[in-house]
Amino acid sequence: MPKNKKKQEASSSSDSDEGPTDRNPPPEKKAKTGGSRTDDKEPTWVLQKNKLVKVREFKGKVYIDIREFYEKNGELLPGKKGISLTPDLWRKLLSLGDEINETVSSLC
Template sequence: MSSWRGKRKDEDESVADAHAPPKKTAKRDSSSDDSSEDIVVCEISKNRRVTVRNWNGKVIVDIREFYVKDGKQLPGKKGISLPMDQWNVLRSHVEEIDNVVNETA
Protein backbone atom coordinates (compact mmCIF):
# COMPACT_ATOMS: atom_id res chain seq x y z
CA MET A 1 0.00 0.00 0.00
CA SER A 2 1.45 3.33 -1.07
CA SER A 3 1.39 6.32 1.24
CA TRP A 4 1.28 9.96 0.15
CA ARG A 5 3.14 11.00 3.27
CA GLY A 6 6.68 12.22 3.06
CA LYS A 7 8.45 14.98 1.26
CA ARG A 8 6.95 16.66 -1.71
CA LYS A 9 8.99 16.52 -4.88
CA ASP A 10 9.86 20.23 -4.74
CA GLU A 11 11.24 19.86 -1.19
CA ASP A 12 13.94 17.49 -2.45
CA GLU A 13 15.24 19.78 -5.14
CA SER A 14 18.59 21.34 -4.37
CA VAL A 15 19.32 25.02 -4.44
CA ALA A 16 21.77 25.07 -7.35
CA ASP A 17 22.07 28.82 -7.65
CA ALA A 18 22.23 29.71 -3.94
CA HIS A 19 25.69 31.23 -4.37
CA ALA A 20 24.81 33.38 -7.38
CA PRO A 21 25.59 37.05 -6.79
CA PRO A 22 22.46 39.07 -6.15
CA LYS A 23 21.37 41.60 -8.73
CA LYS A 24 19.96 44.68 -7.04
CA THR A 25 17.27 46.63 -8.78
CA ALA A 26 14.46 48.87 -7.71
CA LYS A 27 11.81 48.72 -10.38
CA ARG A 28 8.11 48.18 -10.64
CA ASP A 29 7.16 44.70 -11.78
CA SER A 30 4.82 45.03 -14.73
CA SER A 31 4.80 41.34 -15.66
CA SER A 32 1.23 40.85 -14.51
CA ASP A 33 -1.72 43.19 -14.41
CA ASP A 34 -2.60 42.64 -10.74
CA SER A 35 0.95 43.11 -9.45
CA SER A 36 1.57 46.64 -10.72
CA GLU A 37 2.25 47.70 -7.13
CA ASP A 38 5.14 45.21 -6.70
CA ILE A 39 8.58 46.75 -6.35
CA VAL A 40 11.40 44.39 -7.31
CA VAL A 41 14.11 45.09 -4.75
CA CYS A 42 16.58 42.34 -5.58
CA GLU A 43 16.98 39.58 -8.14
CA ILE A 44 18.62 36.76 -6.23
CA SER A 45 19.07 34.66 -9.37
CA LYS A 46 17.52 34.30 -12.81
CA ASN A 47 14.18 33.05 -11.47
CA ARG A 48 14.22 34.24 -7.85
CA ARG A 49 13.51 37.71 -6.61
CA VAL A 50 12.60 39.77 -3.59
CA THR A 51 9.66 42.11 -3.98
CA VAL A 52 7.86 44.46 -1.65
CA ARG A 53 4.16 44.79 -2.24
CA ASN A 54 0.96 45.94 -0.69
CA TRP A 55 -1.46 43.04 -0.18
CA ASN A 56 -4.85 43.59 1.47
CA GLY A 57 -3.61 46.90 2.83
CA LYS A 58 -0.49 45.40 4.42
CA VAL A 59 3.13 45.73 3.29
CA ILE A 60 4.63 42.31 2.47
CA VAL A 61 8.22 41.25 1.72
CA ASP A 62 7.92 38.44 -0.82
CA ILE A 63 10.85 36.10 -1.59
CA ARG A 64 9.69 33.94 -4.48
CA GLU A 65 10.61 31.82 -7.50
CA PHE A 66 9.17 32.83 -10.86
CA TYR A 67 8.46 30.88 -14.03
CA VAL A 68 7.85 31.89 -17.64
CA LYS A 69 4.50 31.21 -19.31
CA ASP A 70 3.43 32.71 -22.63
CA GLY A 71 6.42 35.06 -22.51
CA LYS A 72 5.51 36.44 -19.09
CA GLN A 73 7.33 35.89 -15.81
CA LEU A 74 4.79 34.77 -13.23
CA PRO A 75 5.16 34.08 -9.49
CA GLY A 76 5.37 30.41 -8.56
CA LYS A 77 4.21 28.50 -5.50
CA LYS A 78 7.72 28.27 -4.05
CA GLY A 79 8.38 31.24 -1.87
CA ILE A 80 7.49 33.04 1.30
CA SER A 81 5.57 36.22 1.98
CA LEU A 82 6.59 37.93 5.21
CA PRO A 83 4.38 40.54 6.86
CA MET A 84 6.28 43.41 8.50
CA ASP A 85 6.38 41.83 11.98
CA GLN A 86 8.01 38.66 10.63
CA TRP A 87 10.31 40.63 8.31
CA ASN A 88 11.52 42.66 11.32
CA VAL A 89 12.24 39.46 13.30
CA LEU A 90 14.27 38.05 10.40
CA ARG A 91 16.06 41.35 9.88
CA SER A 92 17.01 41.57 13.55
CA HIS A 93 18.68 38.13 13.31
CA VAL A 94 20.69 38.70 10.12
CA GLU A 95 24.00 39.13 11.92
CA GLU A 96 23.42 35.97 13.98
CA ILE A 97 22.47 34.02 10.83
CA ASP A 98 25.55 35.37 9.06
CA ASN A 99 27.80 34.25 11.93
CA VAL A 100 26.41 30.70 11.85
CA VAL A 101 26.74 30.55 8.05
CA ASN A 102 30.38 31.63 8.30
CA GLU A 103 31.07 29.02 11.01
CA THR A 104 29.61 26.17 8.95
CA ALA A 105 31.08 27.20 5.60
Protein backbone atom coordinates in the same frame (compact mmCIF):
# COMPACT_ATOMS: atom_id res chain seq x y z
CA MET B 1 6.53 40.71 -59.80
CA PRO B 2 3.11 41.58 -58.27
CA LYS B 3 2.11 45.23 -58.15
CA ASN B 4 1.71 45.17 -54.37
CA LYS B 5 5.30 44.03 -53.94
CA LYS B 6 6.58 47.00 -55.97
CA LYS B 7 4.56 49.46 -53.91
CA GLN B 8 5.96 48.01 -50.67
CA GLU B 9 9.53 48.26 -51.96
CA ALA B 10 9.01 51.85 -53.10
CA SER B 11 7.58 52.92 -49.76
CA SER B 12 10.39 51.21 -47.83
CA SER B 13 13.06 53.18 -49.64
CA SER B 14 12.09 56.53 -48.09
CA ASP B 15 14.67 59.00 -46.83
CA SER B 16 13.23 58.93 -43.30
CA ASP B 17 15.60 58.73 -40.34
CA GLU B 18 13.13 56.66 -38.35
CA GLY B 19 14.24 53.27 -39.65
CA PRO B 20 12.03 50.20 -39.87
CA THR B 21 9.20 49.79 -37.41
CA ASP B 22 8.87 46.43 -35.71
CA ARG B 23 5.16 45.67 -35.61
CA ASN B 24 5.64 42.72 -33.23
CA PRO B 25 8.30 43.66 -30.68
CA PRO B 26 9.37 40.86 -28.33
CA PRO B 27 7.49 40.80 -25.01
CA GLU B 28 9.25 42.58 -22.19
CA LYS B 29 10.46 40.42 -19.35
CA LYS B 30 9.81 41.84 -15.94
CA ALA B 31 12.96 40.64 -14.22
CA LYS B 32 16.52 41.53 -15.08
CA THR B 33 19.57 39.61 -14.01
CA GLY B 34 22.39 41.11 -11.98
CA GLY B 35 21.00 41.49 -8.46
CA SER B 36 19.54 44.93 -8.97
CA ARG B 37 16.16 46.54 -8.70
CA THR B 38 13.81 46.25 -11.69
CA ASP B 39 11.34 48.78 -13.06
CA ASP B 40 8.16 46.95 -12.08
CA LYS B 41 5.12 48.59 -10.58
CA GLU B 42 6.06 46.72 -7.41
CA PRO B 43 9.56 47.35 -6.03
CA THR B 44 11.50 44.26 -7.11
CA TRP B 45 15.05 42.98 -6.62
CA VAL B 46 16.59 40.00 -8.41
CA LEU B 47 18.42 37.52 -6.19
CA GLN B 48 19.06 35.06 -8.97
CA LYS B 49 17.64 34.44 -12.45
CA ASN B 50 14.10 33.56 -11.33
CA LYS B 51 14.31 34.27 -7.59
CA LEU B 52 12.96 37.69 -6.74
CA VAL B 53 12.21 39.83 -3.71
CA LYS B 54 9.15 42.05 -4.09
CA VAL B 55 7.43 44.49 -1.80
CA ARG B 56 3.74 44.13 -2.59
CA GLU B 57 0.34 44.90 -1.25
CA PHE B 58 -2.28 42.18 -0.85
CA LYS B 59 -5.75 42.74 0.61
CA GLY B 60 -4.65 46.11 1.97
CA LYS B 61 -1.55 44.76 3.76
CA VAL B 62 2.12 45.12 2.81
CA TYR B 63 4.29 42.00 2.41
CA ILE B 64 7.90 41.28 1.57
CA ASP B 65 7.66 38.40 -0.89
CA ILE B 66 10.70 36.18 -1.53
CA ARG B 67 9.70 33.78 -4.27
CA GLU B 68 10.66 31.74 -7.31
CA PHE B 69 9.00 32.91 -10.50
CA TYR B 70 8.38 31.09 -13.76
CA GLU B 71 7.98 32.38 -17.29
CA LYS B 72 4.78 31.89 -19.26
CA ASN B 73 4.08 33.67 -22.57
CA GLY B 74 7.00 36.04 -22.00
CA GLU B 75 5.75 37.12 -18.57
CA LEU B 76 7.19 36.24 -15.15
CA LEU B 77 4.57 34.81 -12.80
CA PRO B 78 4.89 33.93 -9.10
CA GLY B 79 5.39 30.26 -8.29
CA LYS B 80 4.44 28.23 -5.23
CA LYS B 81 7.96 28.16 -3.79
CA GLY B 82 8.47 31.18 -1.60
CA ILE B 83 7.48 33.06 1.51
CA SER B 84 5.65 36.30 2.22
CA LEU B 85 6.67 38.14 5.37
CA THR B 86 4.87 40.94 7.13
CA PRO B 87 7.02 44.02 7.81
CA ASP B 88 7.32 42.95 11.48
CA LEU B 89 8.61 39.49 10.54
CA TRP B 90 10.97 41.05 7.96
CA ARG B 91 12.46 43.32 10.64
CA LYS B 92 12.80 40.32 12.97
CA LEU B 93 14.65 38.38 10.25
CA LEU B 94 16.97 41.34 9.64
CA SER B 95 17.71 41.61 13.37
CA LEU B 96 18.81 37.96 13.33
CA GLY B 97 21.17 38.59 10.39
CA ASP B 98 24.43 38.78 12.36
CA GLU B 99 23.64 35.63 14.34
CA ILE B 100 22.68 33.75 11.17
CA ASN B 101 25.85 34.94 9.38
CA GLU B 102 28.03 33.72 12.28
CA THR B 103 26.33 30.30 12.21
CA VAL B 104 26.70 30.00 8.43
CA SER B 105 30.38 31.04 8.63
CA SER B 106 31.08 28.40 11.27
CA LEU B 107 29.58 25.69 9.06
CA CYS B 108 31.31 26.66 5.80
